[in-house]
Amino acid sequence: MAHDILKRILEGYRRGDLSLDQASIQVQESFYKELGYATVDTHRQSRVGYPEVVYCAGKTPQQVCGIVRAMYERGSDILATRATEEVFRPVGELYGEAEYNALGRCITIHREPPQPTETAIAVVTAGTSDLPVAEEACVTAEFYGNRVERINDVGVAGIHRLFDKLEKIRSARVVVVVAGMEGALASVVGGLVDKPVIGVPTSVGYGASFGGLAALLTMLNSCASGVAVVNIDNGFGAGYLAGMINKLA
Secondary structure: OHHHHHHHHHHHHHHOOOOHHHHHHHHHHOOOEEOOOOEEOOOHHHHHOOOOOEEOOOOOHHHHHHHHHHHHHOOOOEEEEOOOHHHHHHHHHHOOOOEEEOOOOEEEEOOOOOOOOOOEEEEEEOOHHHHHHHHHHHHHHHHOOOEEEEEOOOOHHHOHHHHOOHHHHHOOOEEEEEEOOOOOHHHHHHOOOOOOEEEEEOOOOOHHHHHHHHHHHHHHOOOOOOEEEOOOOOHHHHHHHHHHHHOOO
């Protein structure tokens, strides 16, 4: 993509459609675009295969809109995480095709919906309270063209519920396990499947869960092989990584 853009700029300069200054600006903006409050990485898709993702927490609606506009004008599809309805409202007014997933707190804009993979990612939650983080993982994985199977509320307090879903979980190419409290579900699933398991500790739980630290340490100390762990509440990171694994085949 970057090669094509540079070629187009060079041809425009040779034809006289662009001055040297205009060509220089376009070359710069093919790698990044300065907005003052943000420097948008417009070259990321060419480097790693996926465009930059907008993390909305701590940004004003106007800042998010400016970043989204810079990316959209560059031809990128848009994924924005941790977005509130207040943030989505002006984005939705700008781009009618923008969608907001309130549970996962994500904004997405697709020029053309991606064809989903034949193989699937299973996203498994321990409890209903883990759903916002799990849905962020689902939206992320689906945004990048992965088929996702949602399997909810199968935590270890009622482990028979998990056994009833094992066939569907085992049919996935990679499994994301989202759990708070003590976070034991990732180890249990890791001992039952022959696929990579990505544990997502959540900040769900009473005081001694320490905002997800207890679940994080449990998952990091898993005795089941093949379990990797992302940061607390990092549904995006899990969905992104699971998508990369799913597409390796």
